[in-house]
Amino acid sequence: MEDSKIVELYWQRETAAIGETQRKYGNYCLAISRNIVPTEEDALECVNDTYLAAWNAIPPARPATLSTFLGKLTRRISVDRWRSLSAQKRGGGTMPLALEELSRCIPGGTDPAKEVETKELAAVLNRFLDTLPSGERGVFLMRYFEMADLKQIETRFRMSSSKTKSILHRTRKKLRDYLSKEGY
Secondary structure (H helix, E strand, C coil): CCHHHHHHHHHCCCCHHHHHHHHHHHHHHHHHHHCCCCCHHHHHHHHHHHHHHHHHHCCCCCCCCHHHHHHHHHHHHHHHHHHHHHHHCCCCCHHHHHHHHHHCCCCCCCCHHHHHHHHHHHHHHHHHHHHCCHHHHHHHHHHHCCCCCHHHHHHHHCCCHHHHHHHHHHHHHHHHHHHHHCCC
């Protein structure tokens, strides 16, 4: 089913919208969540929470790209779950490593007064991503949006480990330089 029809089902408050969402985007959302939370049970629960969040957000939202909308919801829910779990018990995994890699490029902080700056930073990041070739952008987003580990990226893009690491390293450097030019 087309995304516009699925969104229309949400707007009509048809429960079939959830089933169609699960059928079309369930594996995509599960892949994102699996890369963030430590167990399969947590990942499945996060995906179910994504469906509920989509149900509650549509309407009033009318996402133009349903996959991106669901991916963002899944990622936010999964990161919240990971934070909750890691506050209880510190553990290893891809998420801390990916966040550490980006921490050298992007300023941090959770000060509410910085909300405007955060929105501006998001716009700058989107402009940066637009400057990247599609393959490089795909590798970067898979690592830092989907929180995929290097093996998953290597498999999807059919690259060697060294090439994947090199692309990520060069892209982080480009990001650091781009943010510096933009005043970050």
